[in-house]
Amino acid sequence: MAEQSEQQSEQSEVSIWLRPARSGRGPAPAFDRDRLAEAGVALADAQGLAAVTMRAVAQSLGSAPASLYRYVATRDELVELMTDRVNAEISYAGLGAGDWLDDLLVLAREARAVCLRHPWLLDVFASSAPVGPRTLAYLDRCLACLDELPLGGKDKLEAIAVLQSLVASLARAELAKQLDATEPPPWRRARDEYLRHAAATGEYPHLTTVLKDAGPAGSKSADELFDRIVTRALRGLLLAR
Amino acid sequence: MAEQSEQQSEQSEVSIWLRPARSGRGPAPAFDRDRLAEAGVALADAQGLAAVTMRAVAQSLGSAPASLYRYVATRDELVELMTDRVNAEISYAGLGAGDWLDDLLVLAREARAVCLRHPWLLDVFASSAPVGPRTLAYLDRCLACLDELPLGGKDKLEAIAVLQSLVASLARAELAKQLDATEPPPWRRARDEYLRHAAATGEYPHLTTVLKDAGPAGSKSADELFDRIVTRALRGLLLAR
């Protein structure tokens, strides 16, 4: 009696968080969504987001590619599950020790830690902004920090978005730095070779002198200058729109 | 006499900017690298970076996919050409009107404008950092701004990198905002529906109240608060590493 075609075609446009995992009938599934996410996270942690293919995940679960589509409608949904899953690592224990800005900063540092543990997250955020229950829990905590501020709802959301993208940017910078320490991305050699060649031509005088300067980085005054530059830049760029 | 196999396998690991475009012999090529980049940019501007497939670019040039590999070793190299090409839009006319920070800001705004004109650039920067001659010219100008500052070479480069990622973040925010005004990405409907549902459950109280608040965004005090939050966050995050 029930016409399943209608139901299915409609479900495919509904968020996975609103779709029931199963509905009682039939054989018991071999795993669940969270097991899927776990396998995906393991693969992404080890070999990057690109290694999370339906075939690879299926194999790591001892299953077949087509089977995964019983749990997930698309690969993007799998990434959504993965993203929400790692949000479970966020601890809310350090809150309440200072004012609202301190709390906001504690939350930002937690987010930063998650990004450092799972670098593929930055790739995810680059092309989408998945939202699951645990993401909402984090977002809710952030909003709580801004509770008493004289800001409209949209402004609060935007403030958190800007802060979040700042967290991502700095996490990316940190990861890039500790990636420099390791060996052999093959295309980096090529880029560095071109850079050295360009510096040698003298067409880019400032670049040439800067590359020669092999002095150590990071000083007290450097951090202060960063603040100056970024604050001023932020103001100038916000004003420009 | 010449053993081409050696040459080719070695060339494939050399930056495209160090590889000669052609070497005199044989028939004249049907186009050049820049024509390739132009076609790629046109496609990316119109339909996003994902639309820049070797087949699509070839077709828009009235050519065949395999032919492109006479000009470019991989698709990534094509993206590299595209990225460098749009850097030609940067104008250095507004420089010299103020102090070094003013100049740096003028450059940042130029970069922001390029990102807004070619949103796919943000996708490129998310997964790599292509460097071509025009990119180096821009970088050199930025370094010139920092010339008289008591900073090490590495610090100067890092300062510019942070600034650049800030530009990208804000550009992304702007693009997201003007994307909200347009119609229906199909997966956004699904996400918003879940968001409304989550707000209705009462599990995320602050989110619920914030979503109810439909008041207009953007005020003088909001921009000032942004500054406070972001500056403080930057300091806290830089200190944490």
Add this chain to the structure above:
DNA sequence: CTGGTTCTGCGATCGCTGTTCGCAGTATTG
């Protein structure tokens, strides 16, 4: 216990991607 229903796992396959190989043809060189 039985028959129908509803689900599951999955082999086979589709359309798409980036990329490679080798061949036919053409311009330059000695």
Add this chain to the structure above:
DNA sequence: CAATACTGCGAACAGCGATCGCAGAACCAG
């Protein structure tokens, strides 16, 4: 005039996400 070194490109390959339909397992109503 040959030899050479290039060009464009048809055909093909491997890998990707995703779909279809079927065999079989679990549940429920009677």
